[in-house]
Amino acid sequence: MADAAAVLGRDRPLRILSFGCSSGEECLDLADIFPNAVIKGVDLDDKALERAAAISHDRISIEKSTYEAISSGGPYDLILAMSVLCRYPLPKGVVNIKDVYKFGVFIDTINLLHDSLKPGGLMCIYNSMYFFDDCPVSLDYVPLVSRNVNLGWMPKYYSDGDAATTVEHYWEGQVYAFQDWVRTASADFVSKTEAIGHVWINPRSRGSRRVDTPFWLKRR
16 A cells, blocks of 8 residues: 555545455555545445444444445445455356356446546556456556555456456475465465466467556546
8 A cells, every 4th residue: 555655645635545445454555645635435345334334433434335335435436346256165066157147247346436536646456356457447557556565366367258367375395386385374374475476378368468466546
């Protein structure tokens, strides 16, 4: 988040959307990082929203995720969609994800967030199954390149639903596939990850797609 603060200004009166805020911890973190920001959190999970209702903060509001709720707090300077534009775990036997998560649904969500973001604002997309680069609105953005990138542990898929990458976790000289990593590291697997690598199944089909850019700057 230091990269976002460097671009947007840590002390500015920003408007921030936590899209898929769960029980609100991300909103609290954002309030600490950006001390003058107004933060809107939205989520679809009723149980998570019940837990989020316990948060009392004069710069944070959390609501059920609807078009109206999102629009009411915008336009935003920063939108975060972290580990929400995905379906996990996948049902057993699913190979092509369009059977459970169509690219068109991803596009519709990205378009909604795009329309809610100010020009000059930042979109943070982390652990998405599809590539932001494959969305038409990505032409309005430039990647915010950083050396401090967590690539995420979600495999990537092309717009037709076919797998584009597999993910490997590196720990103490060993290489693990994701499922093996979860079994090995148990609930503490995130903190034990030394590095995450995306391996392209067919490198020739990569094109200009990126797996290493969570932040995108909206040009227009």
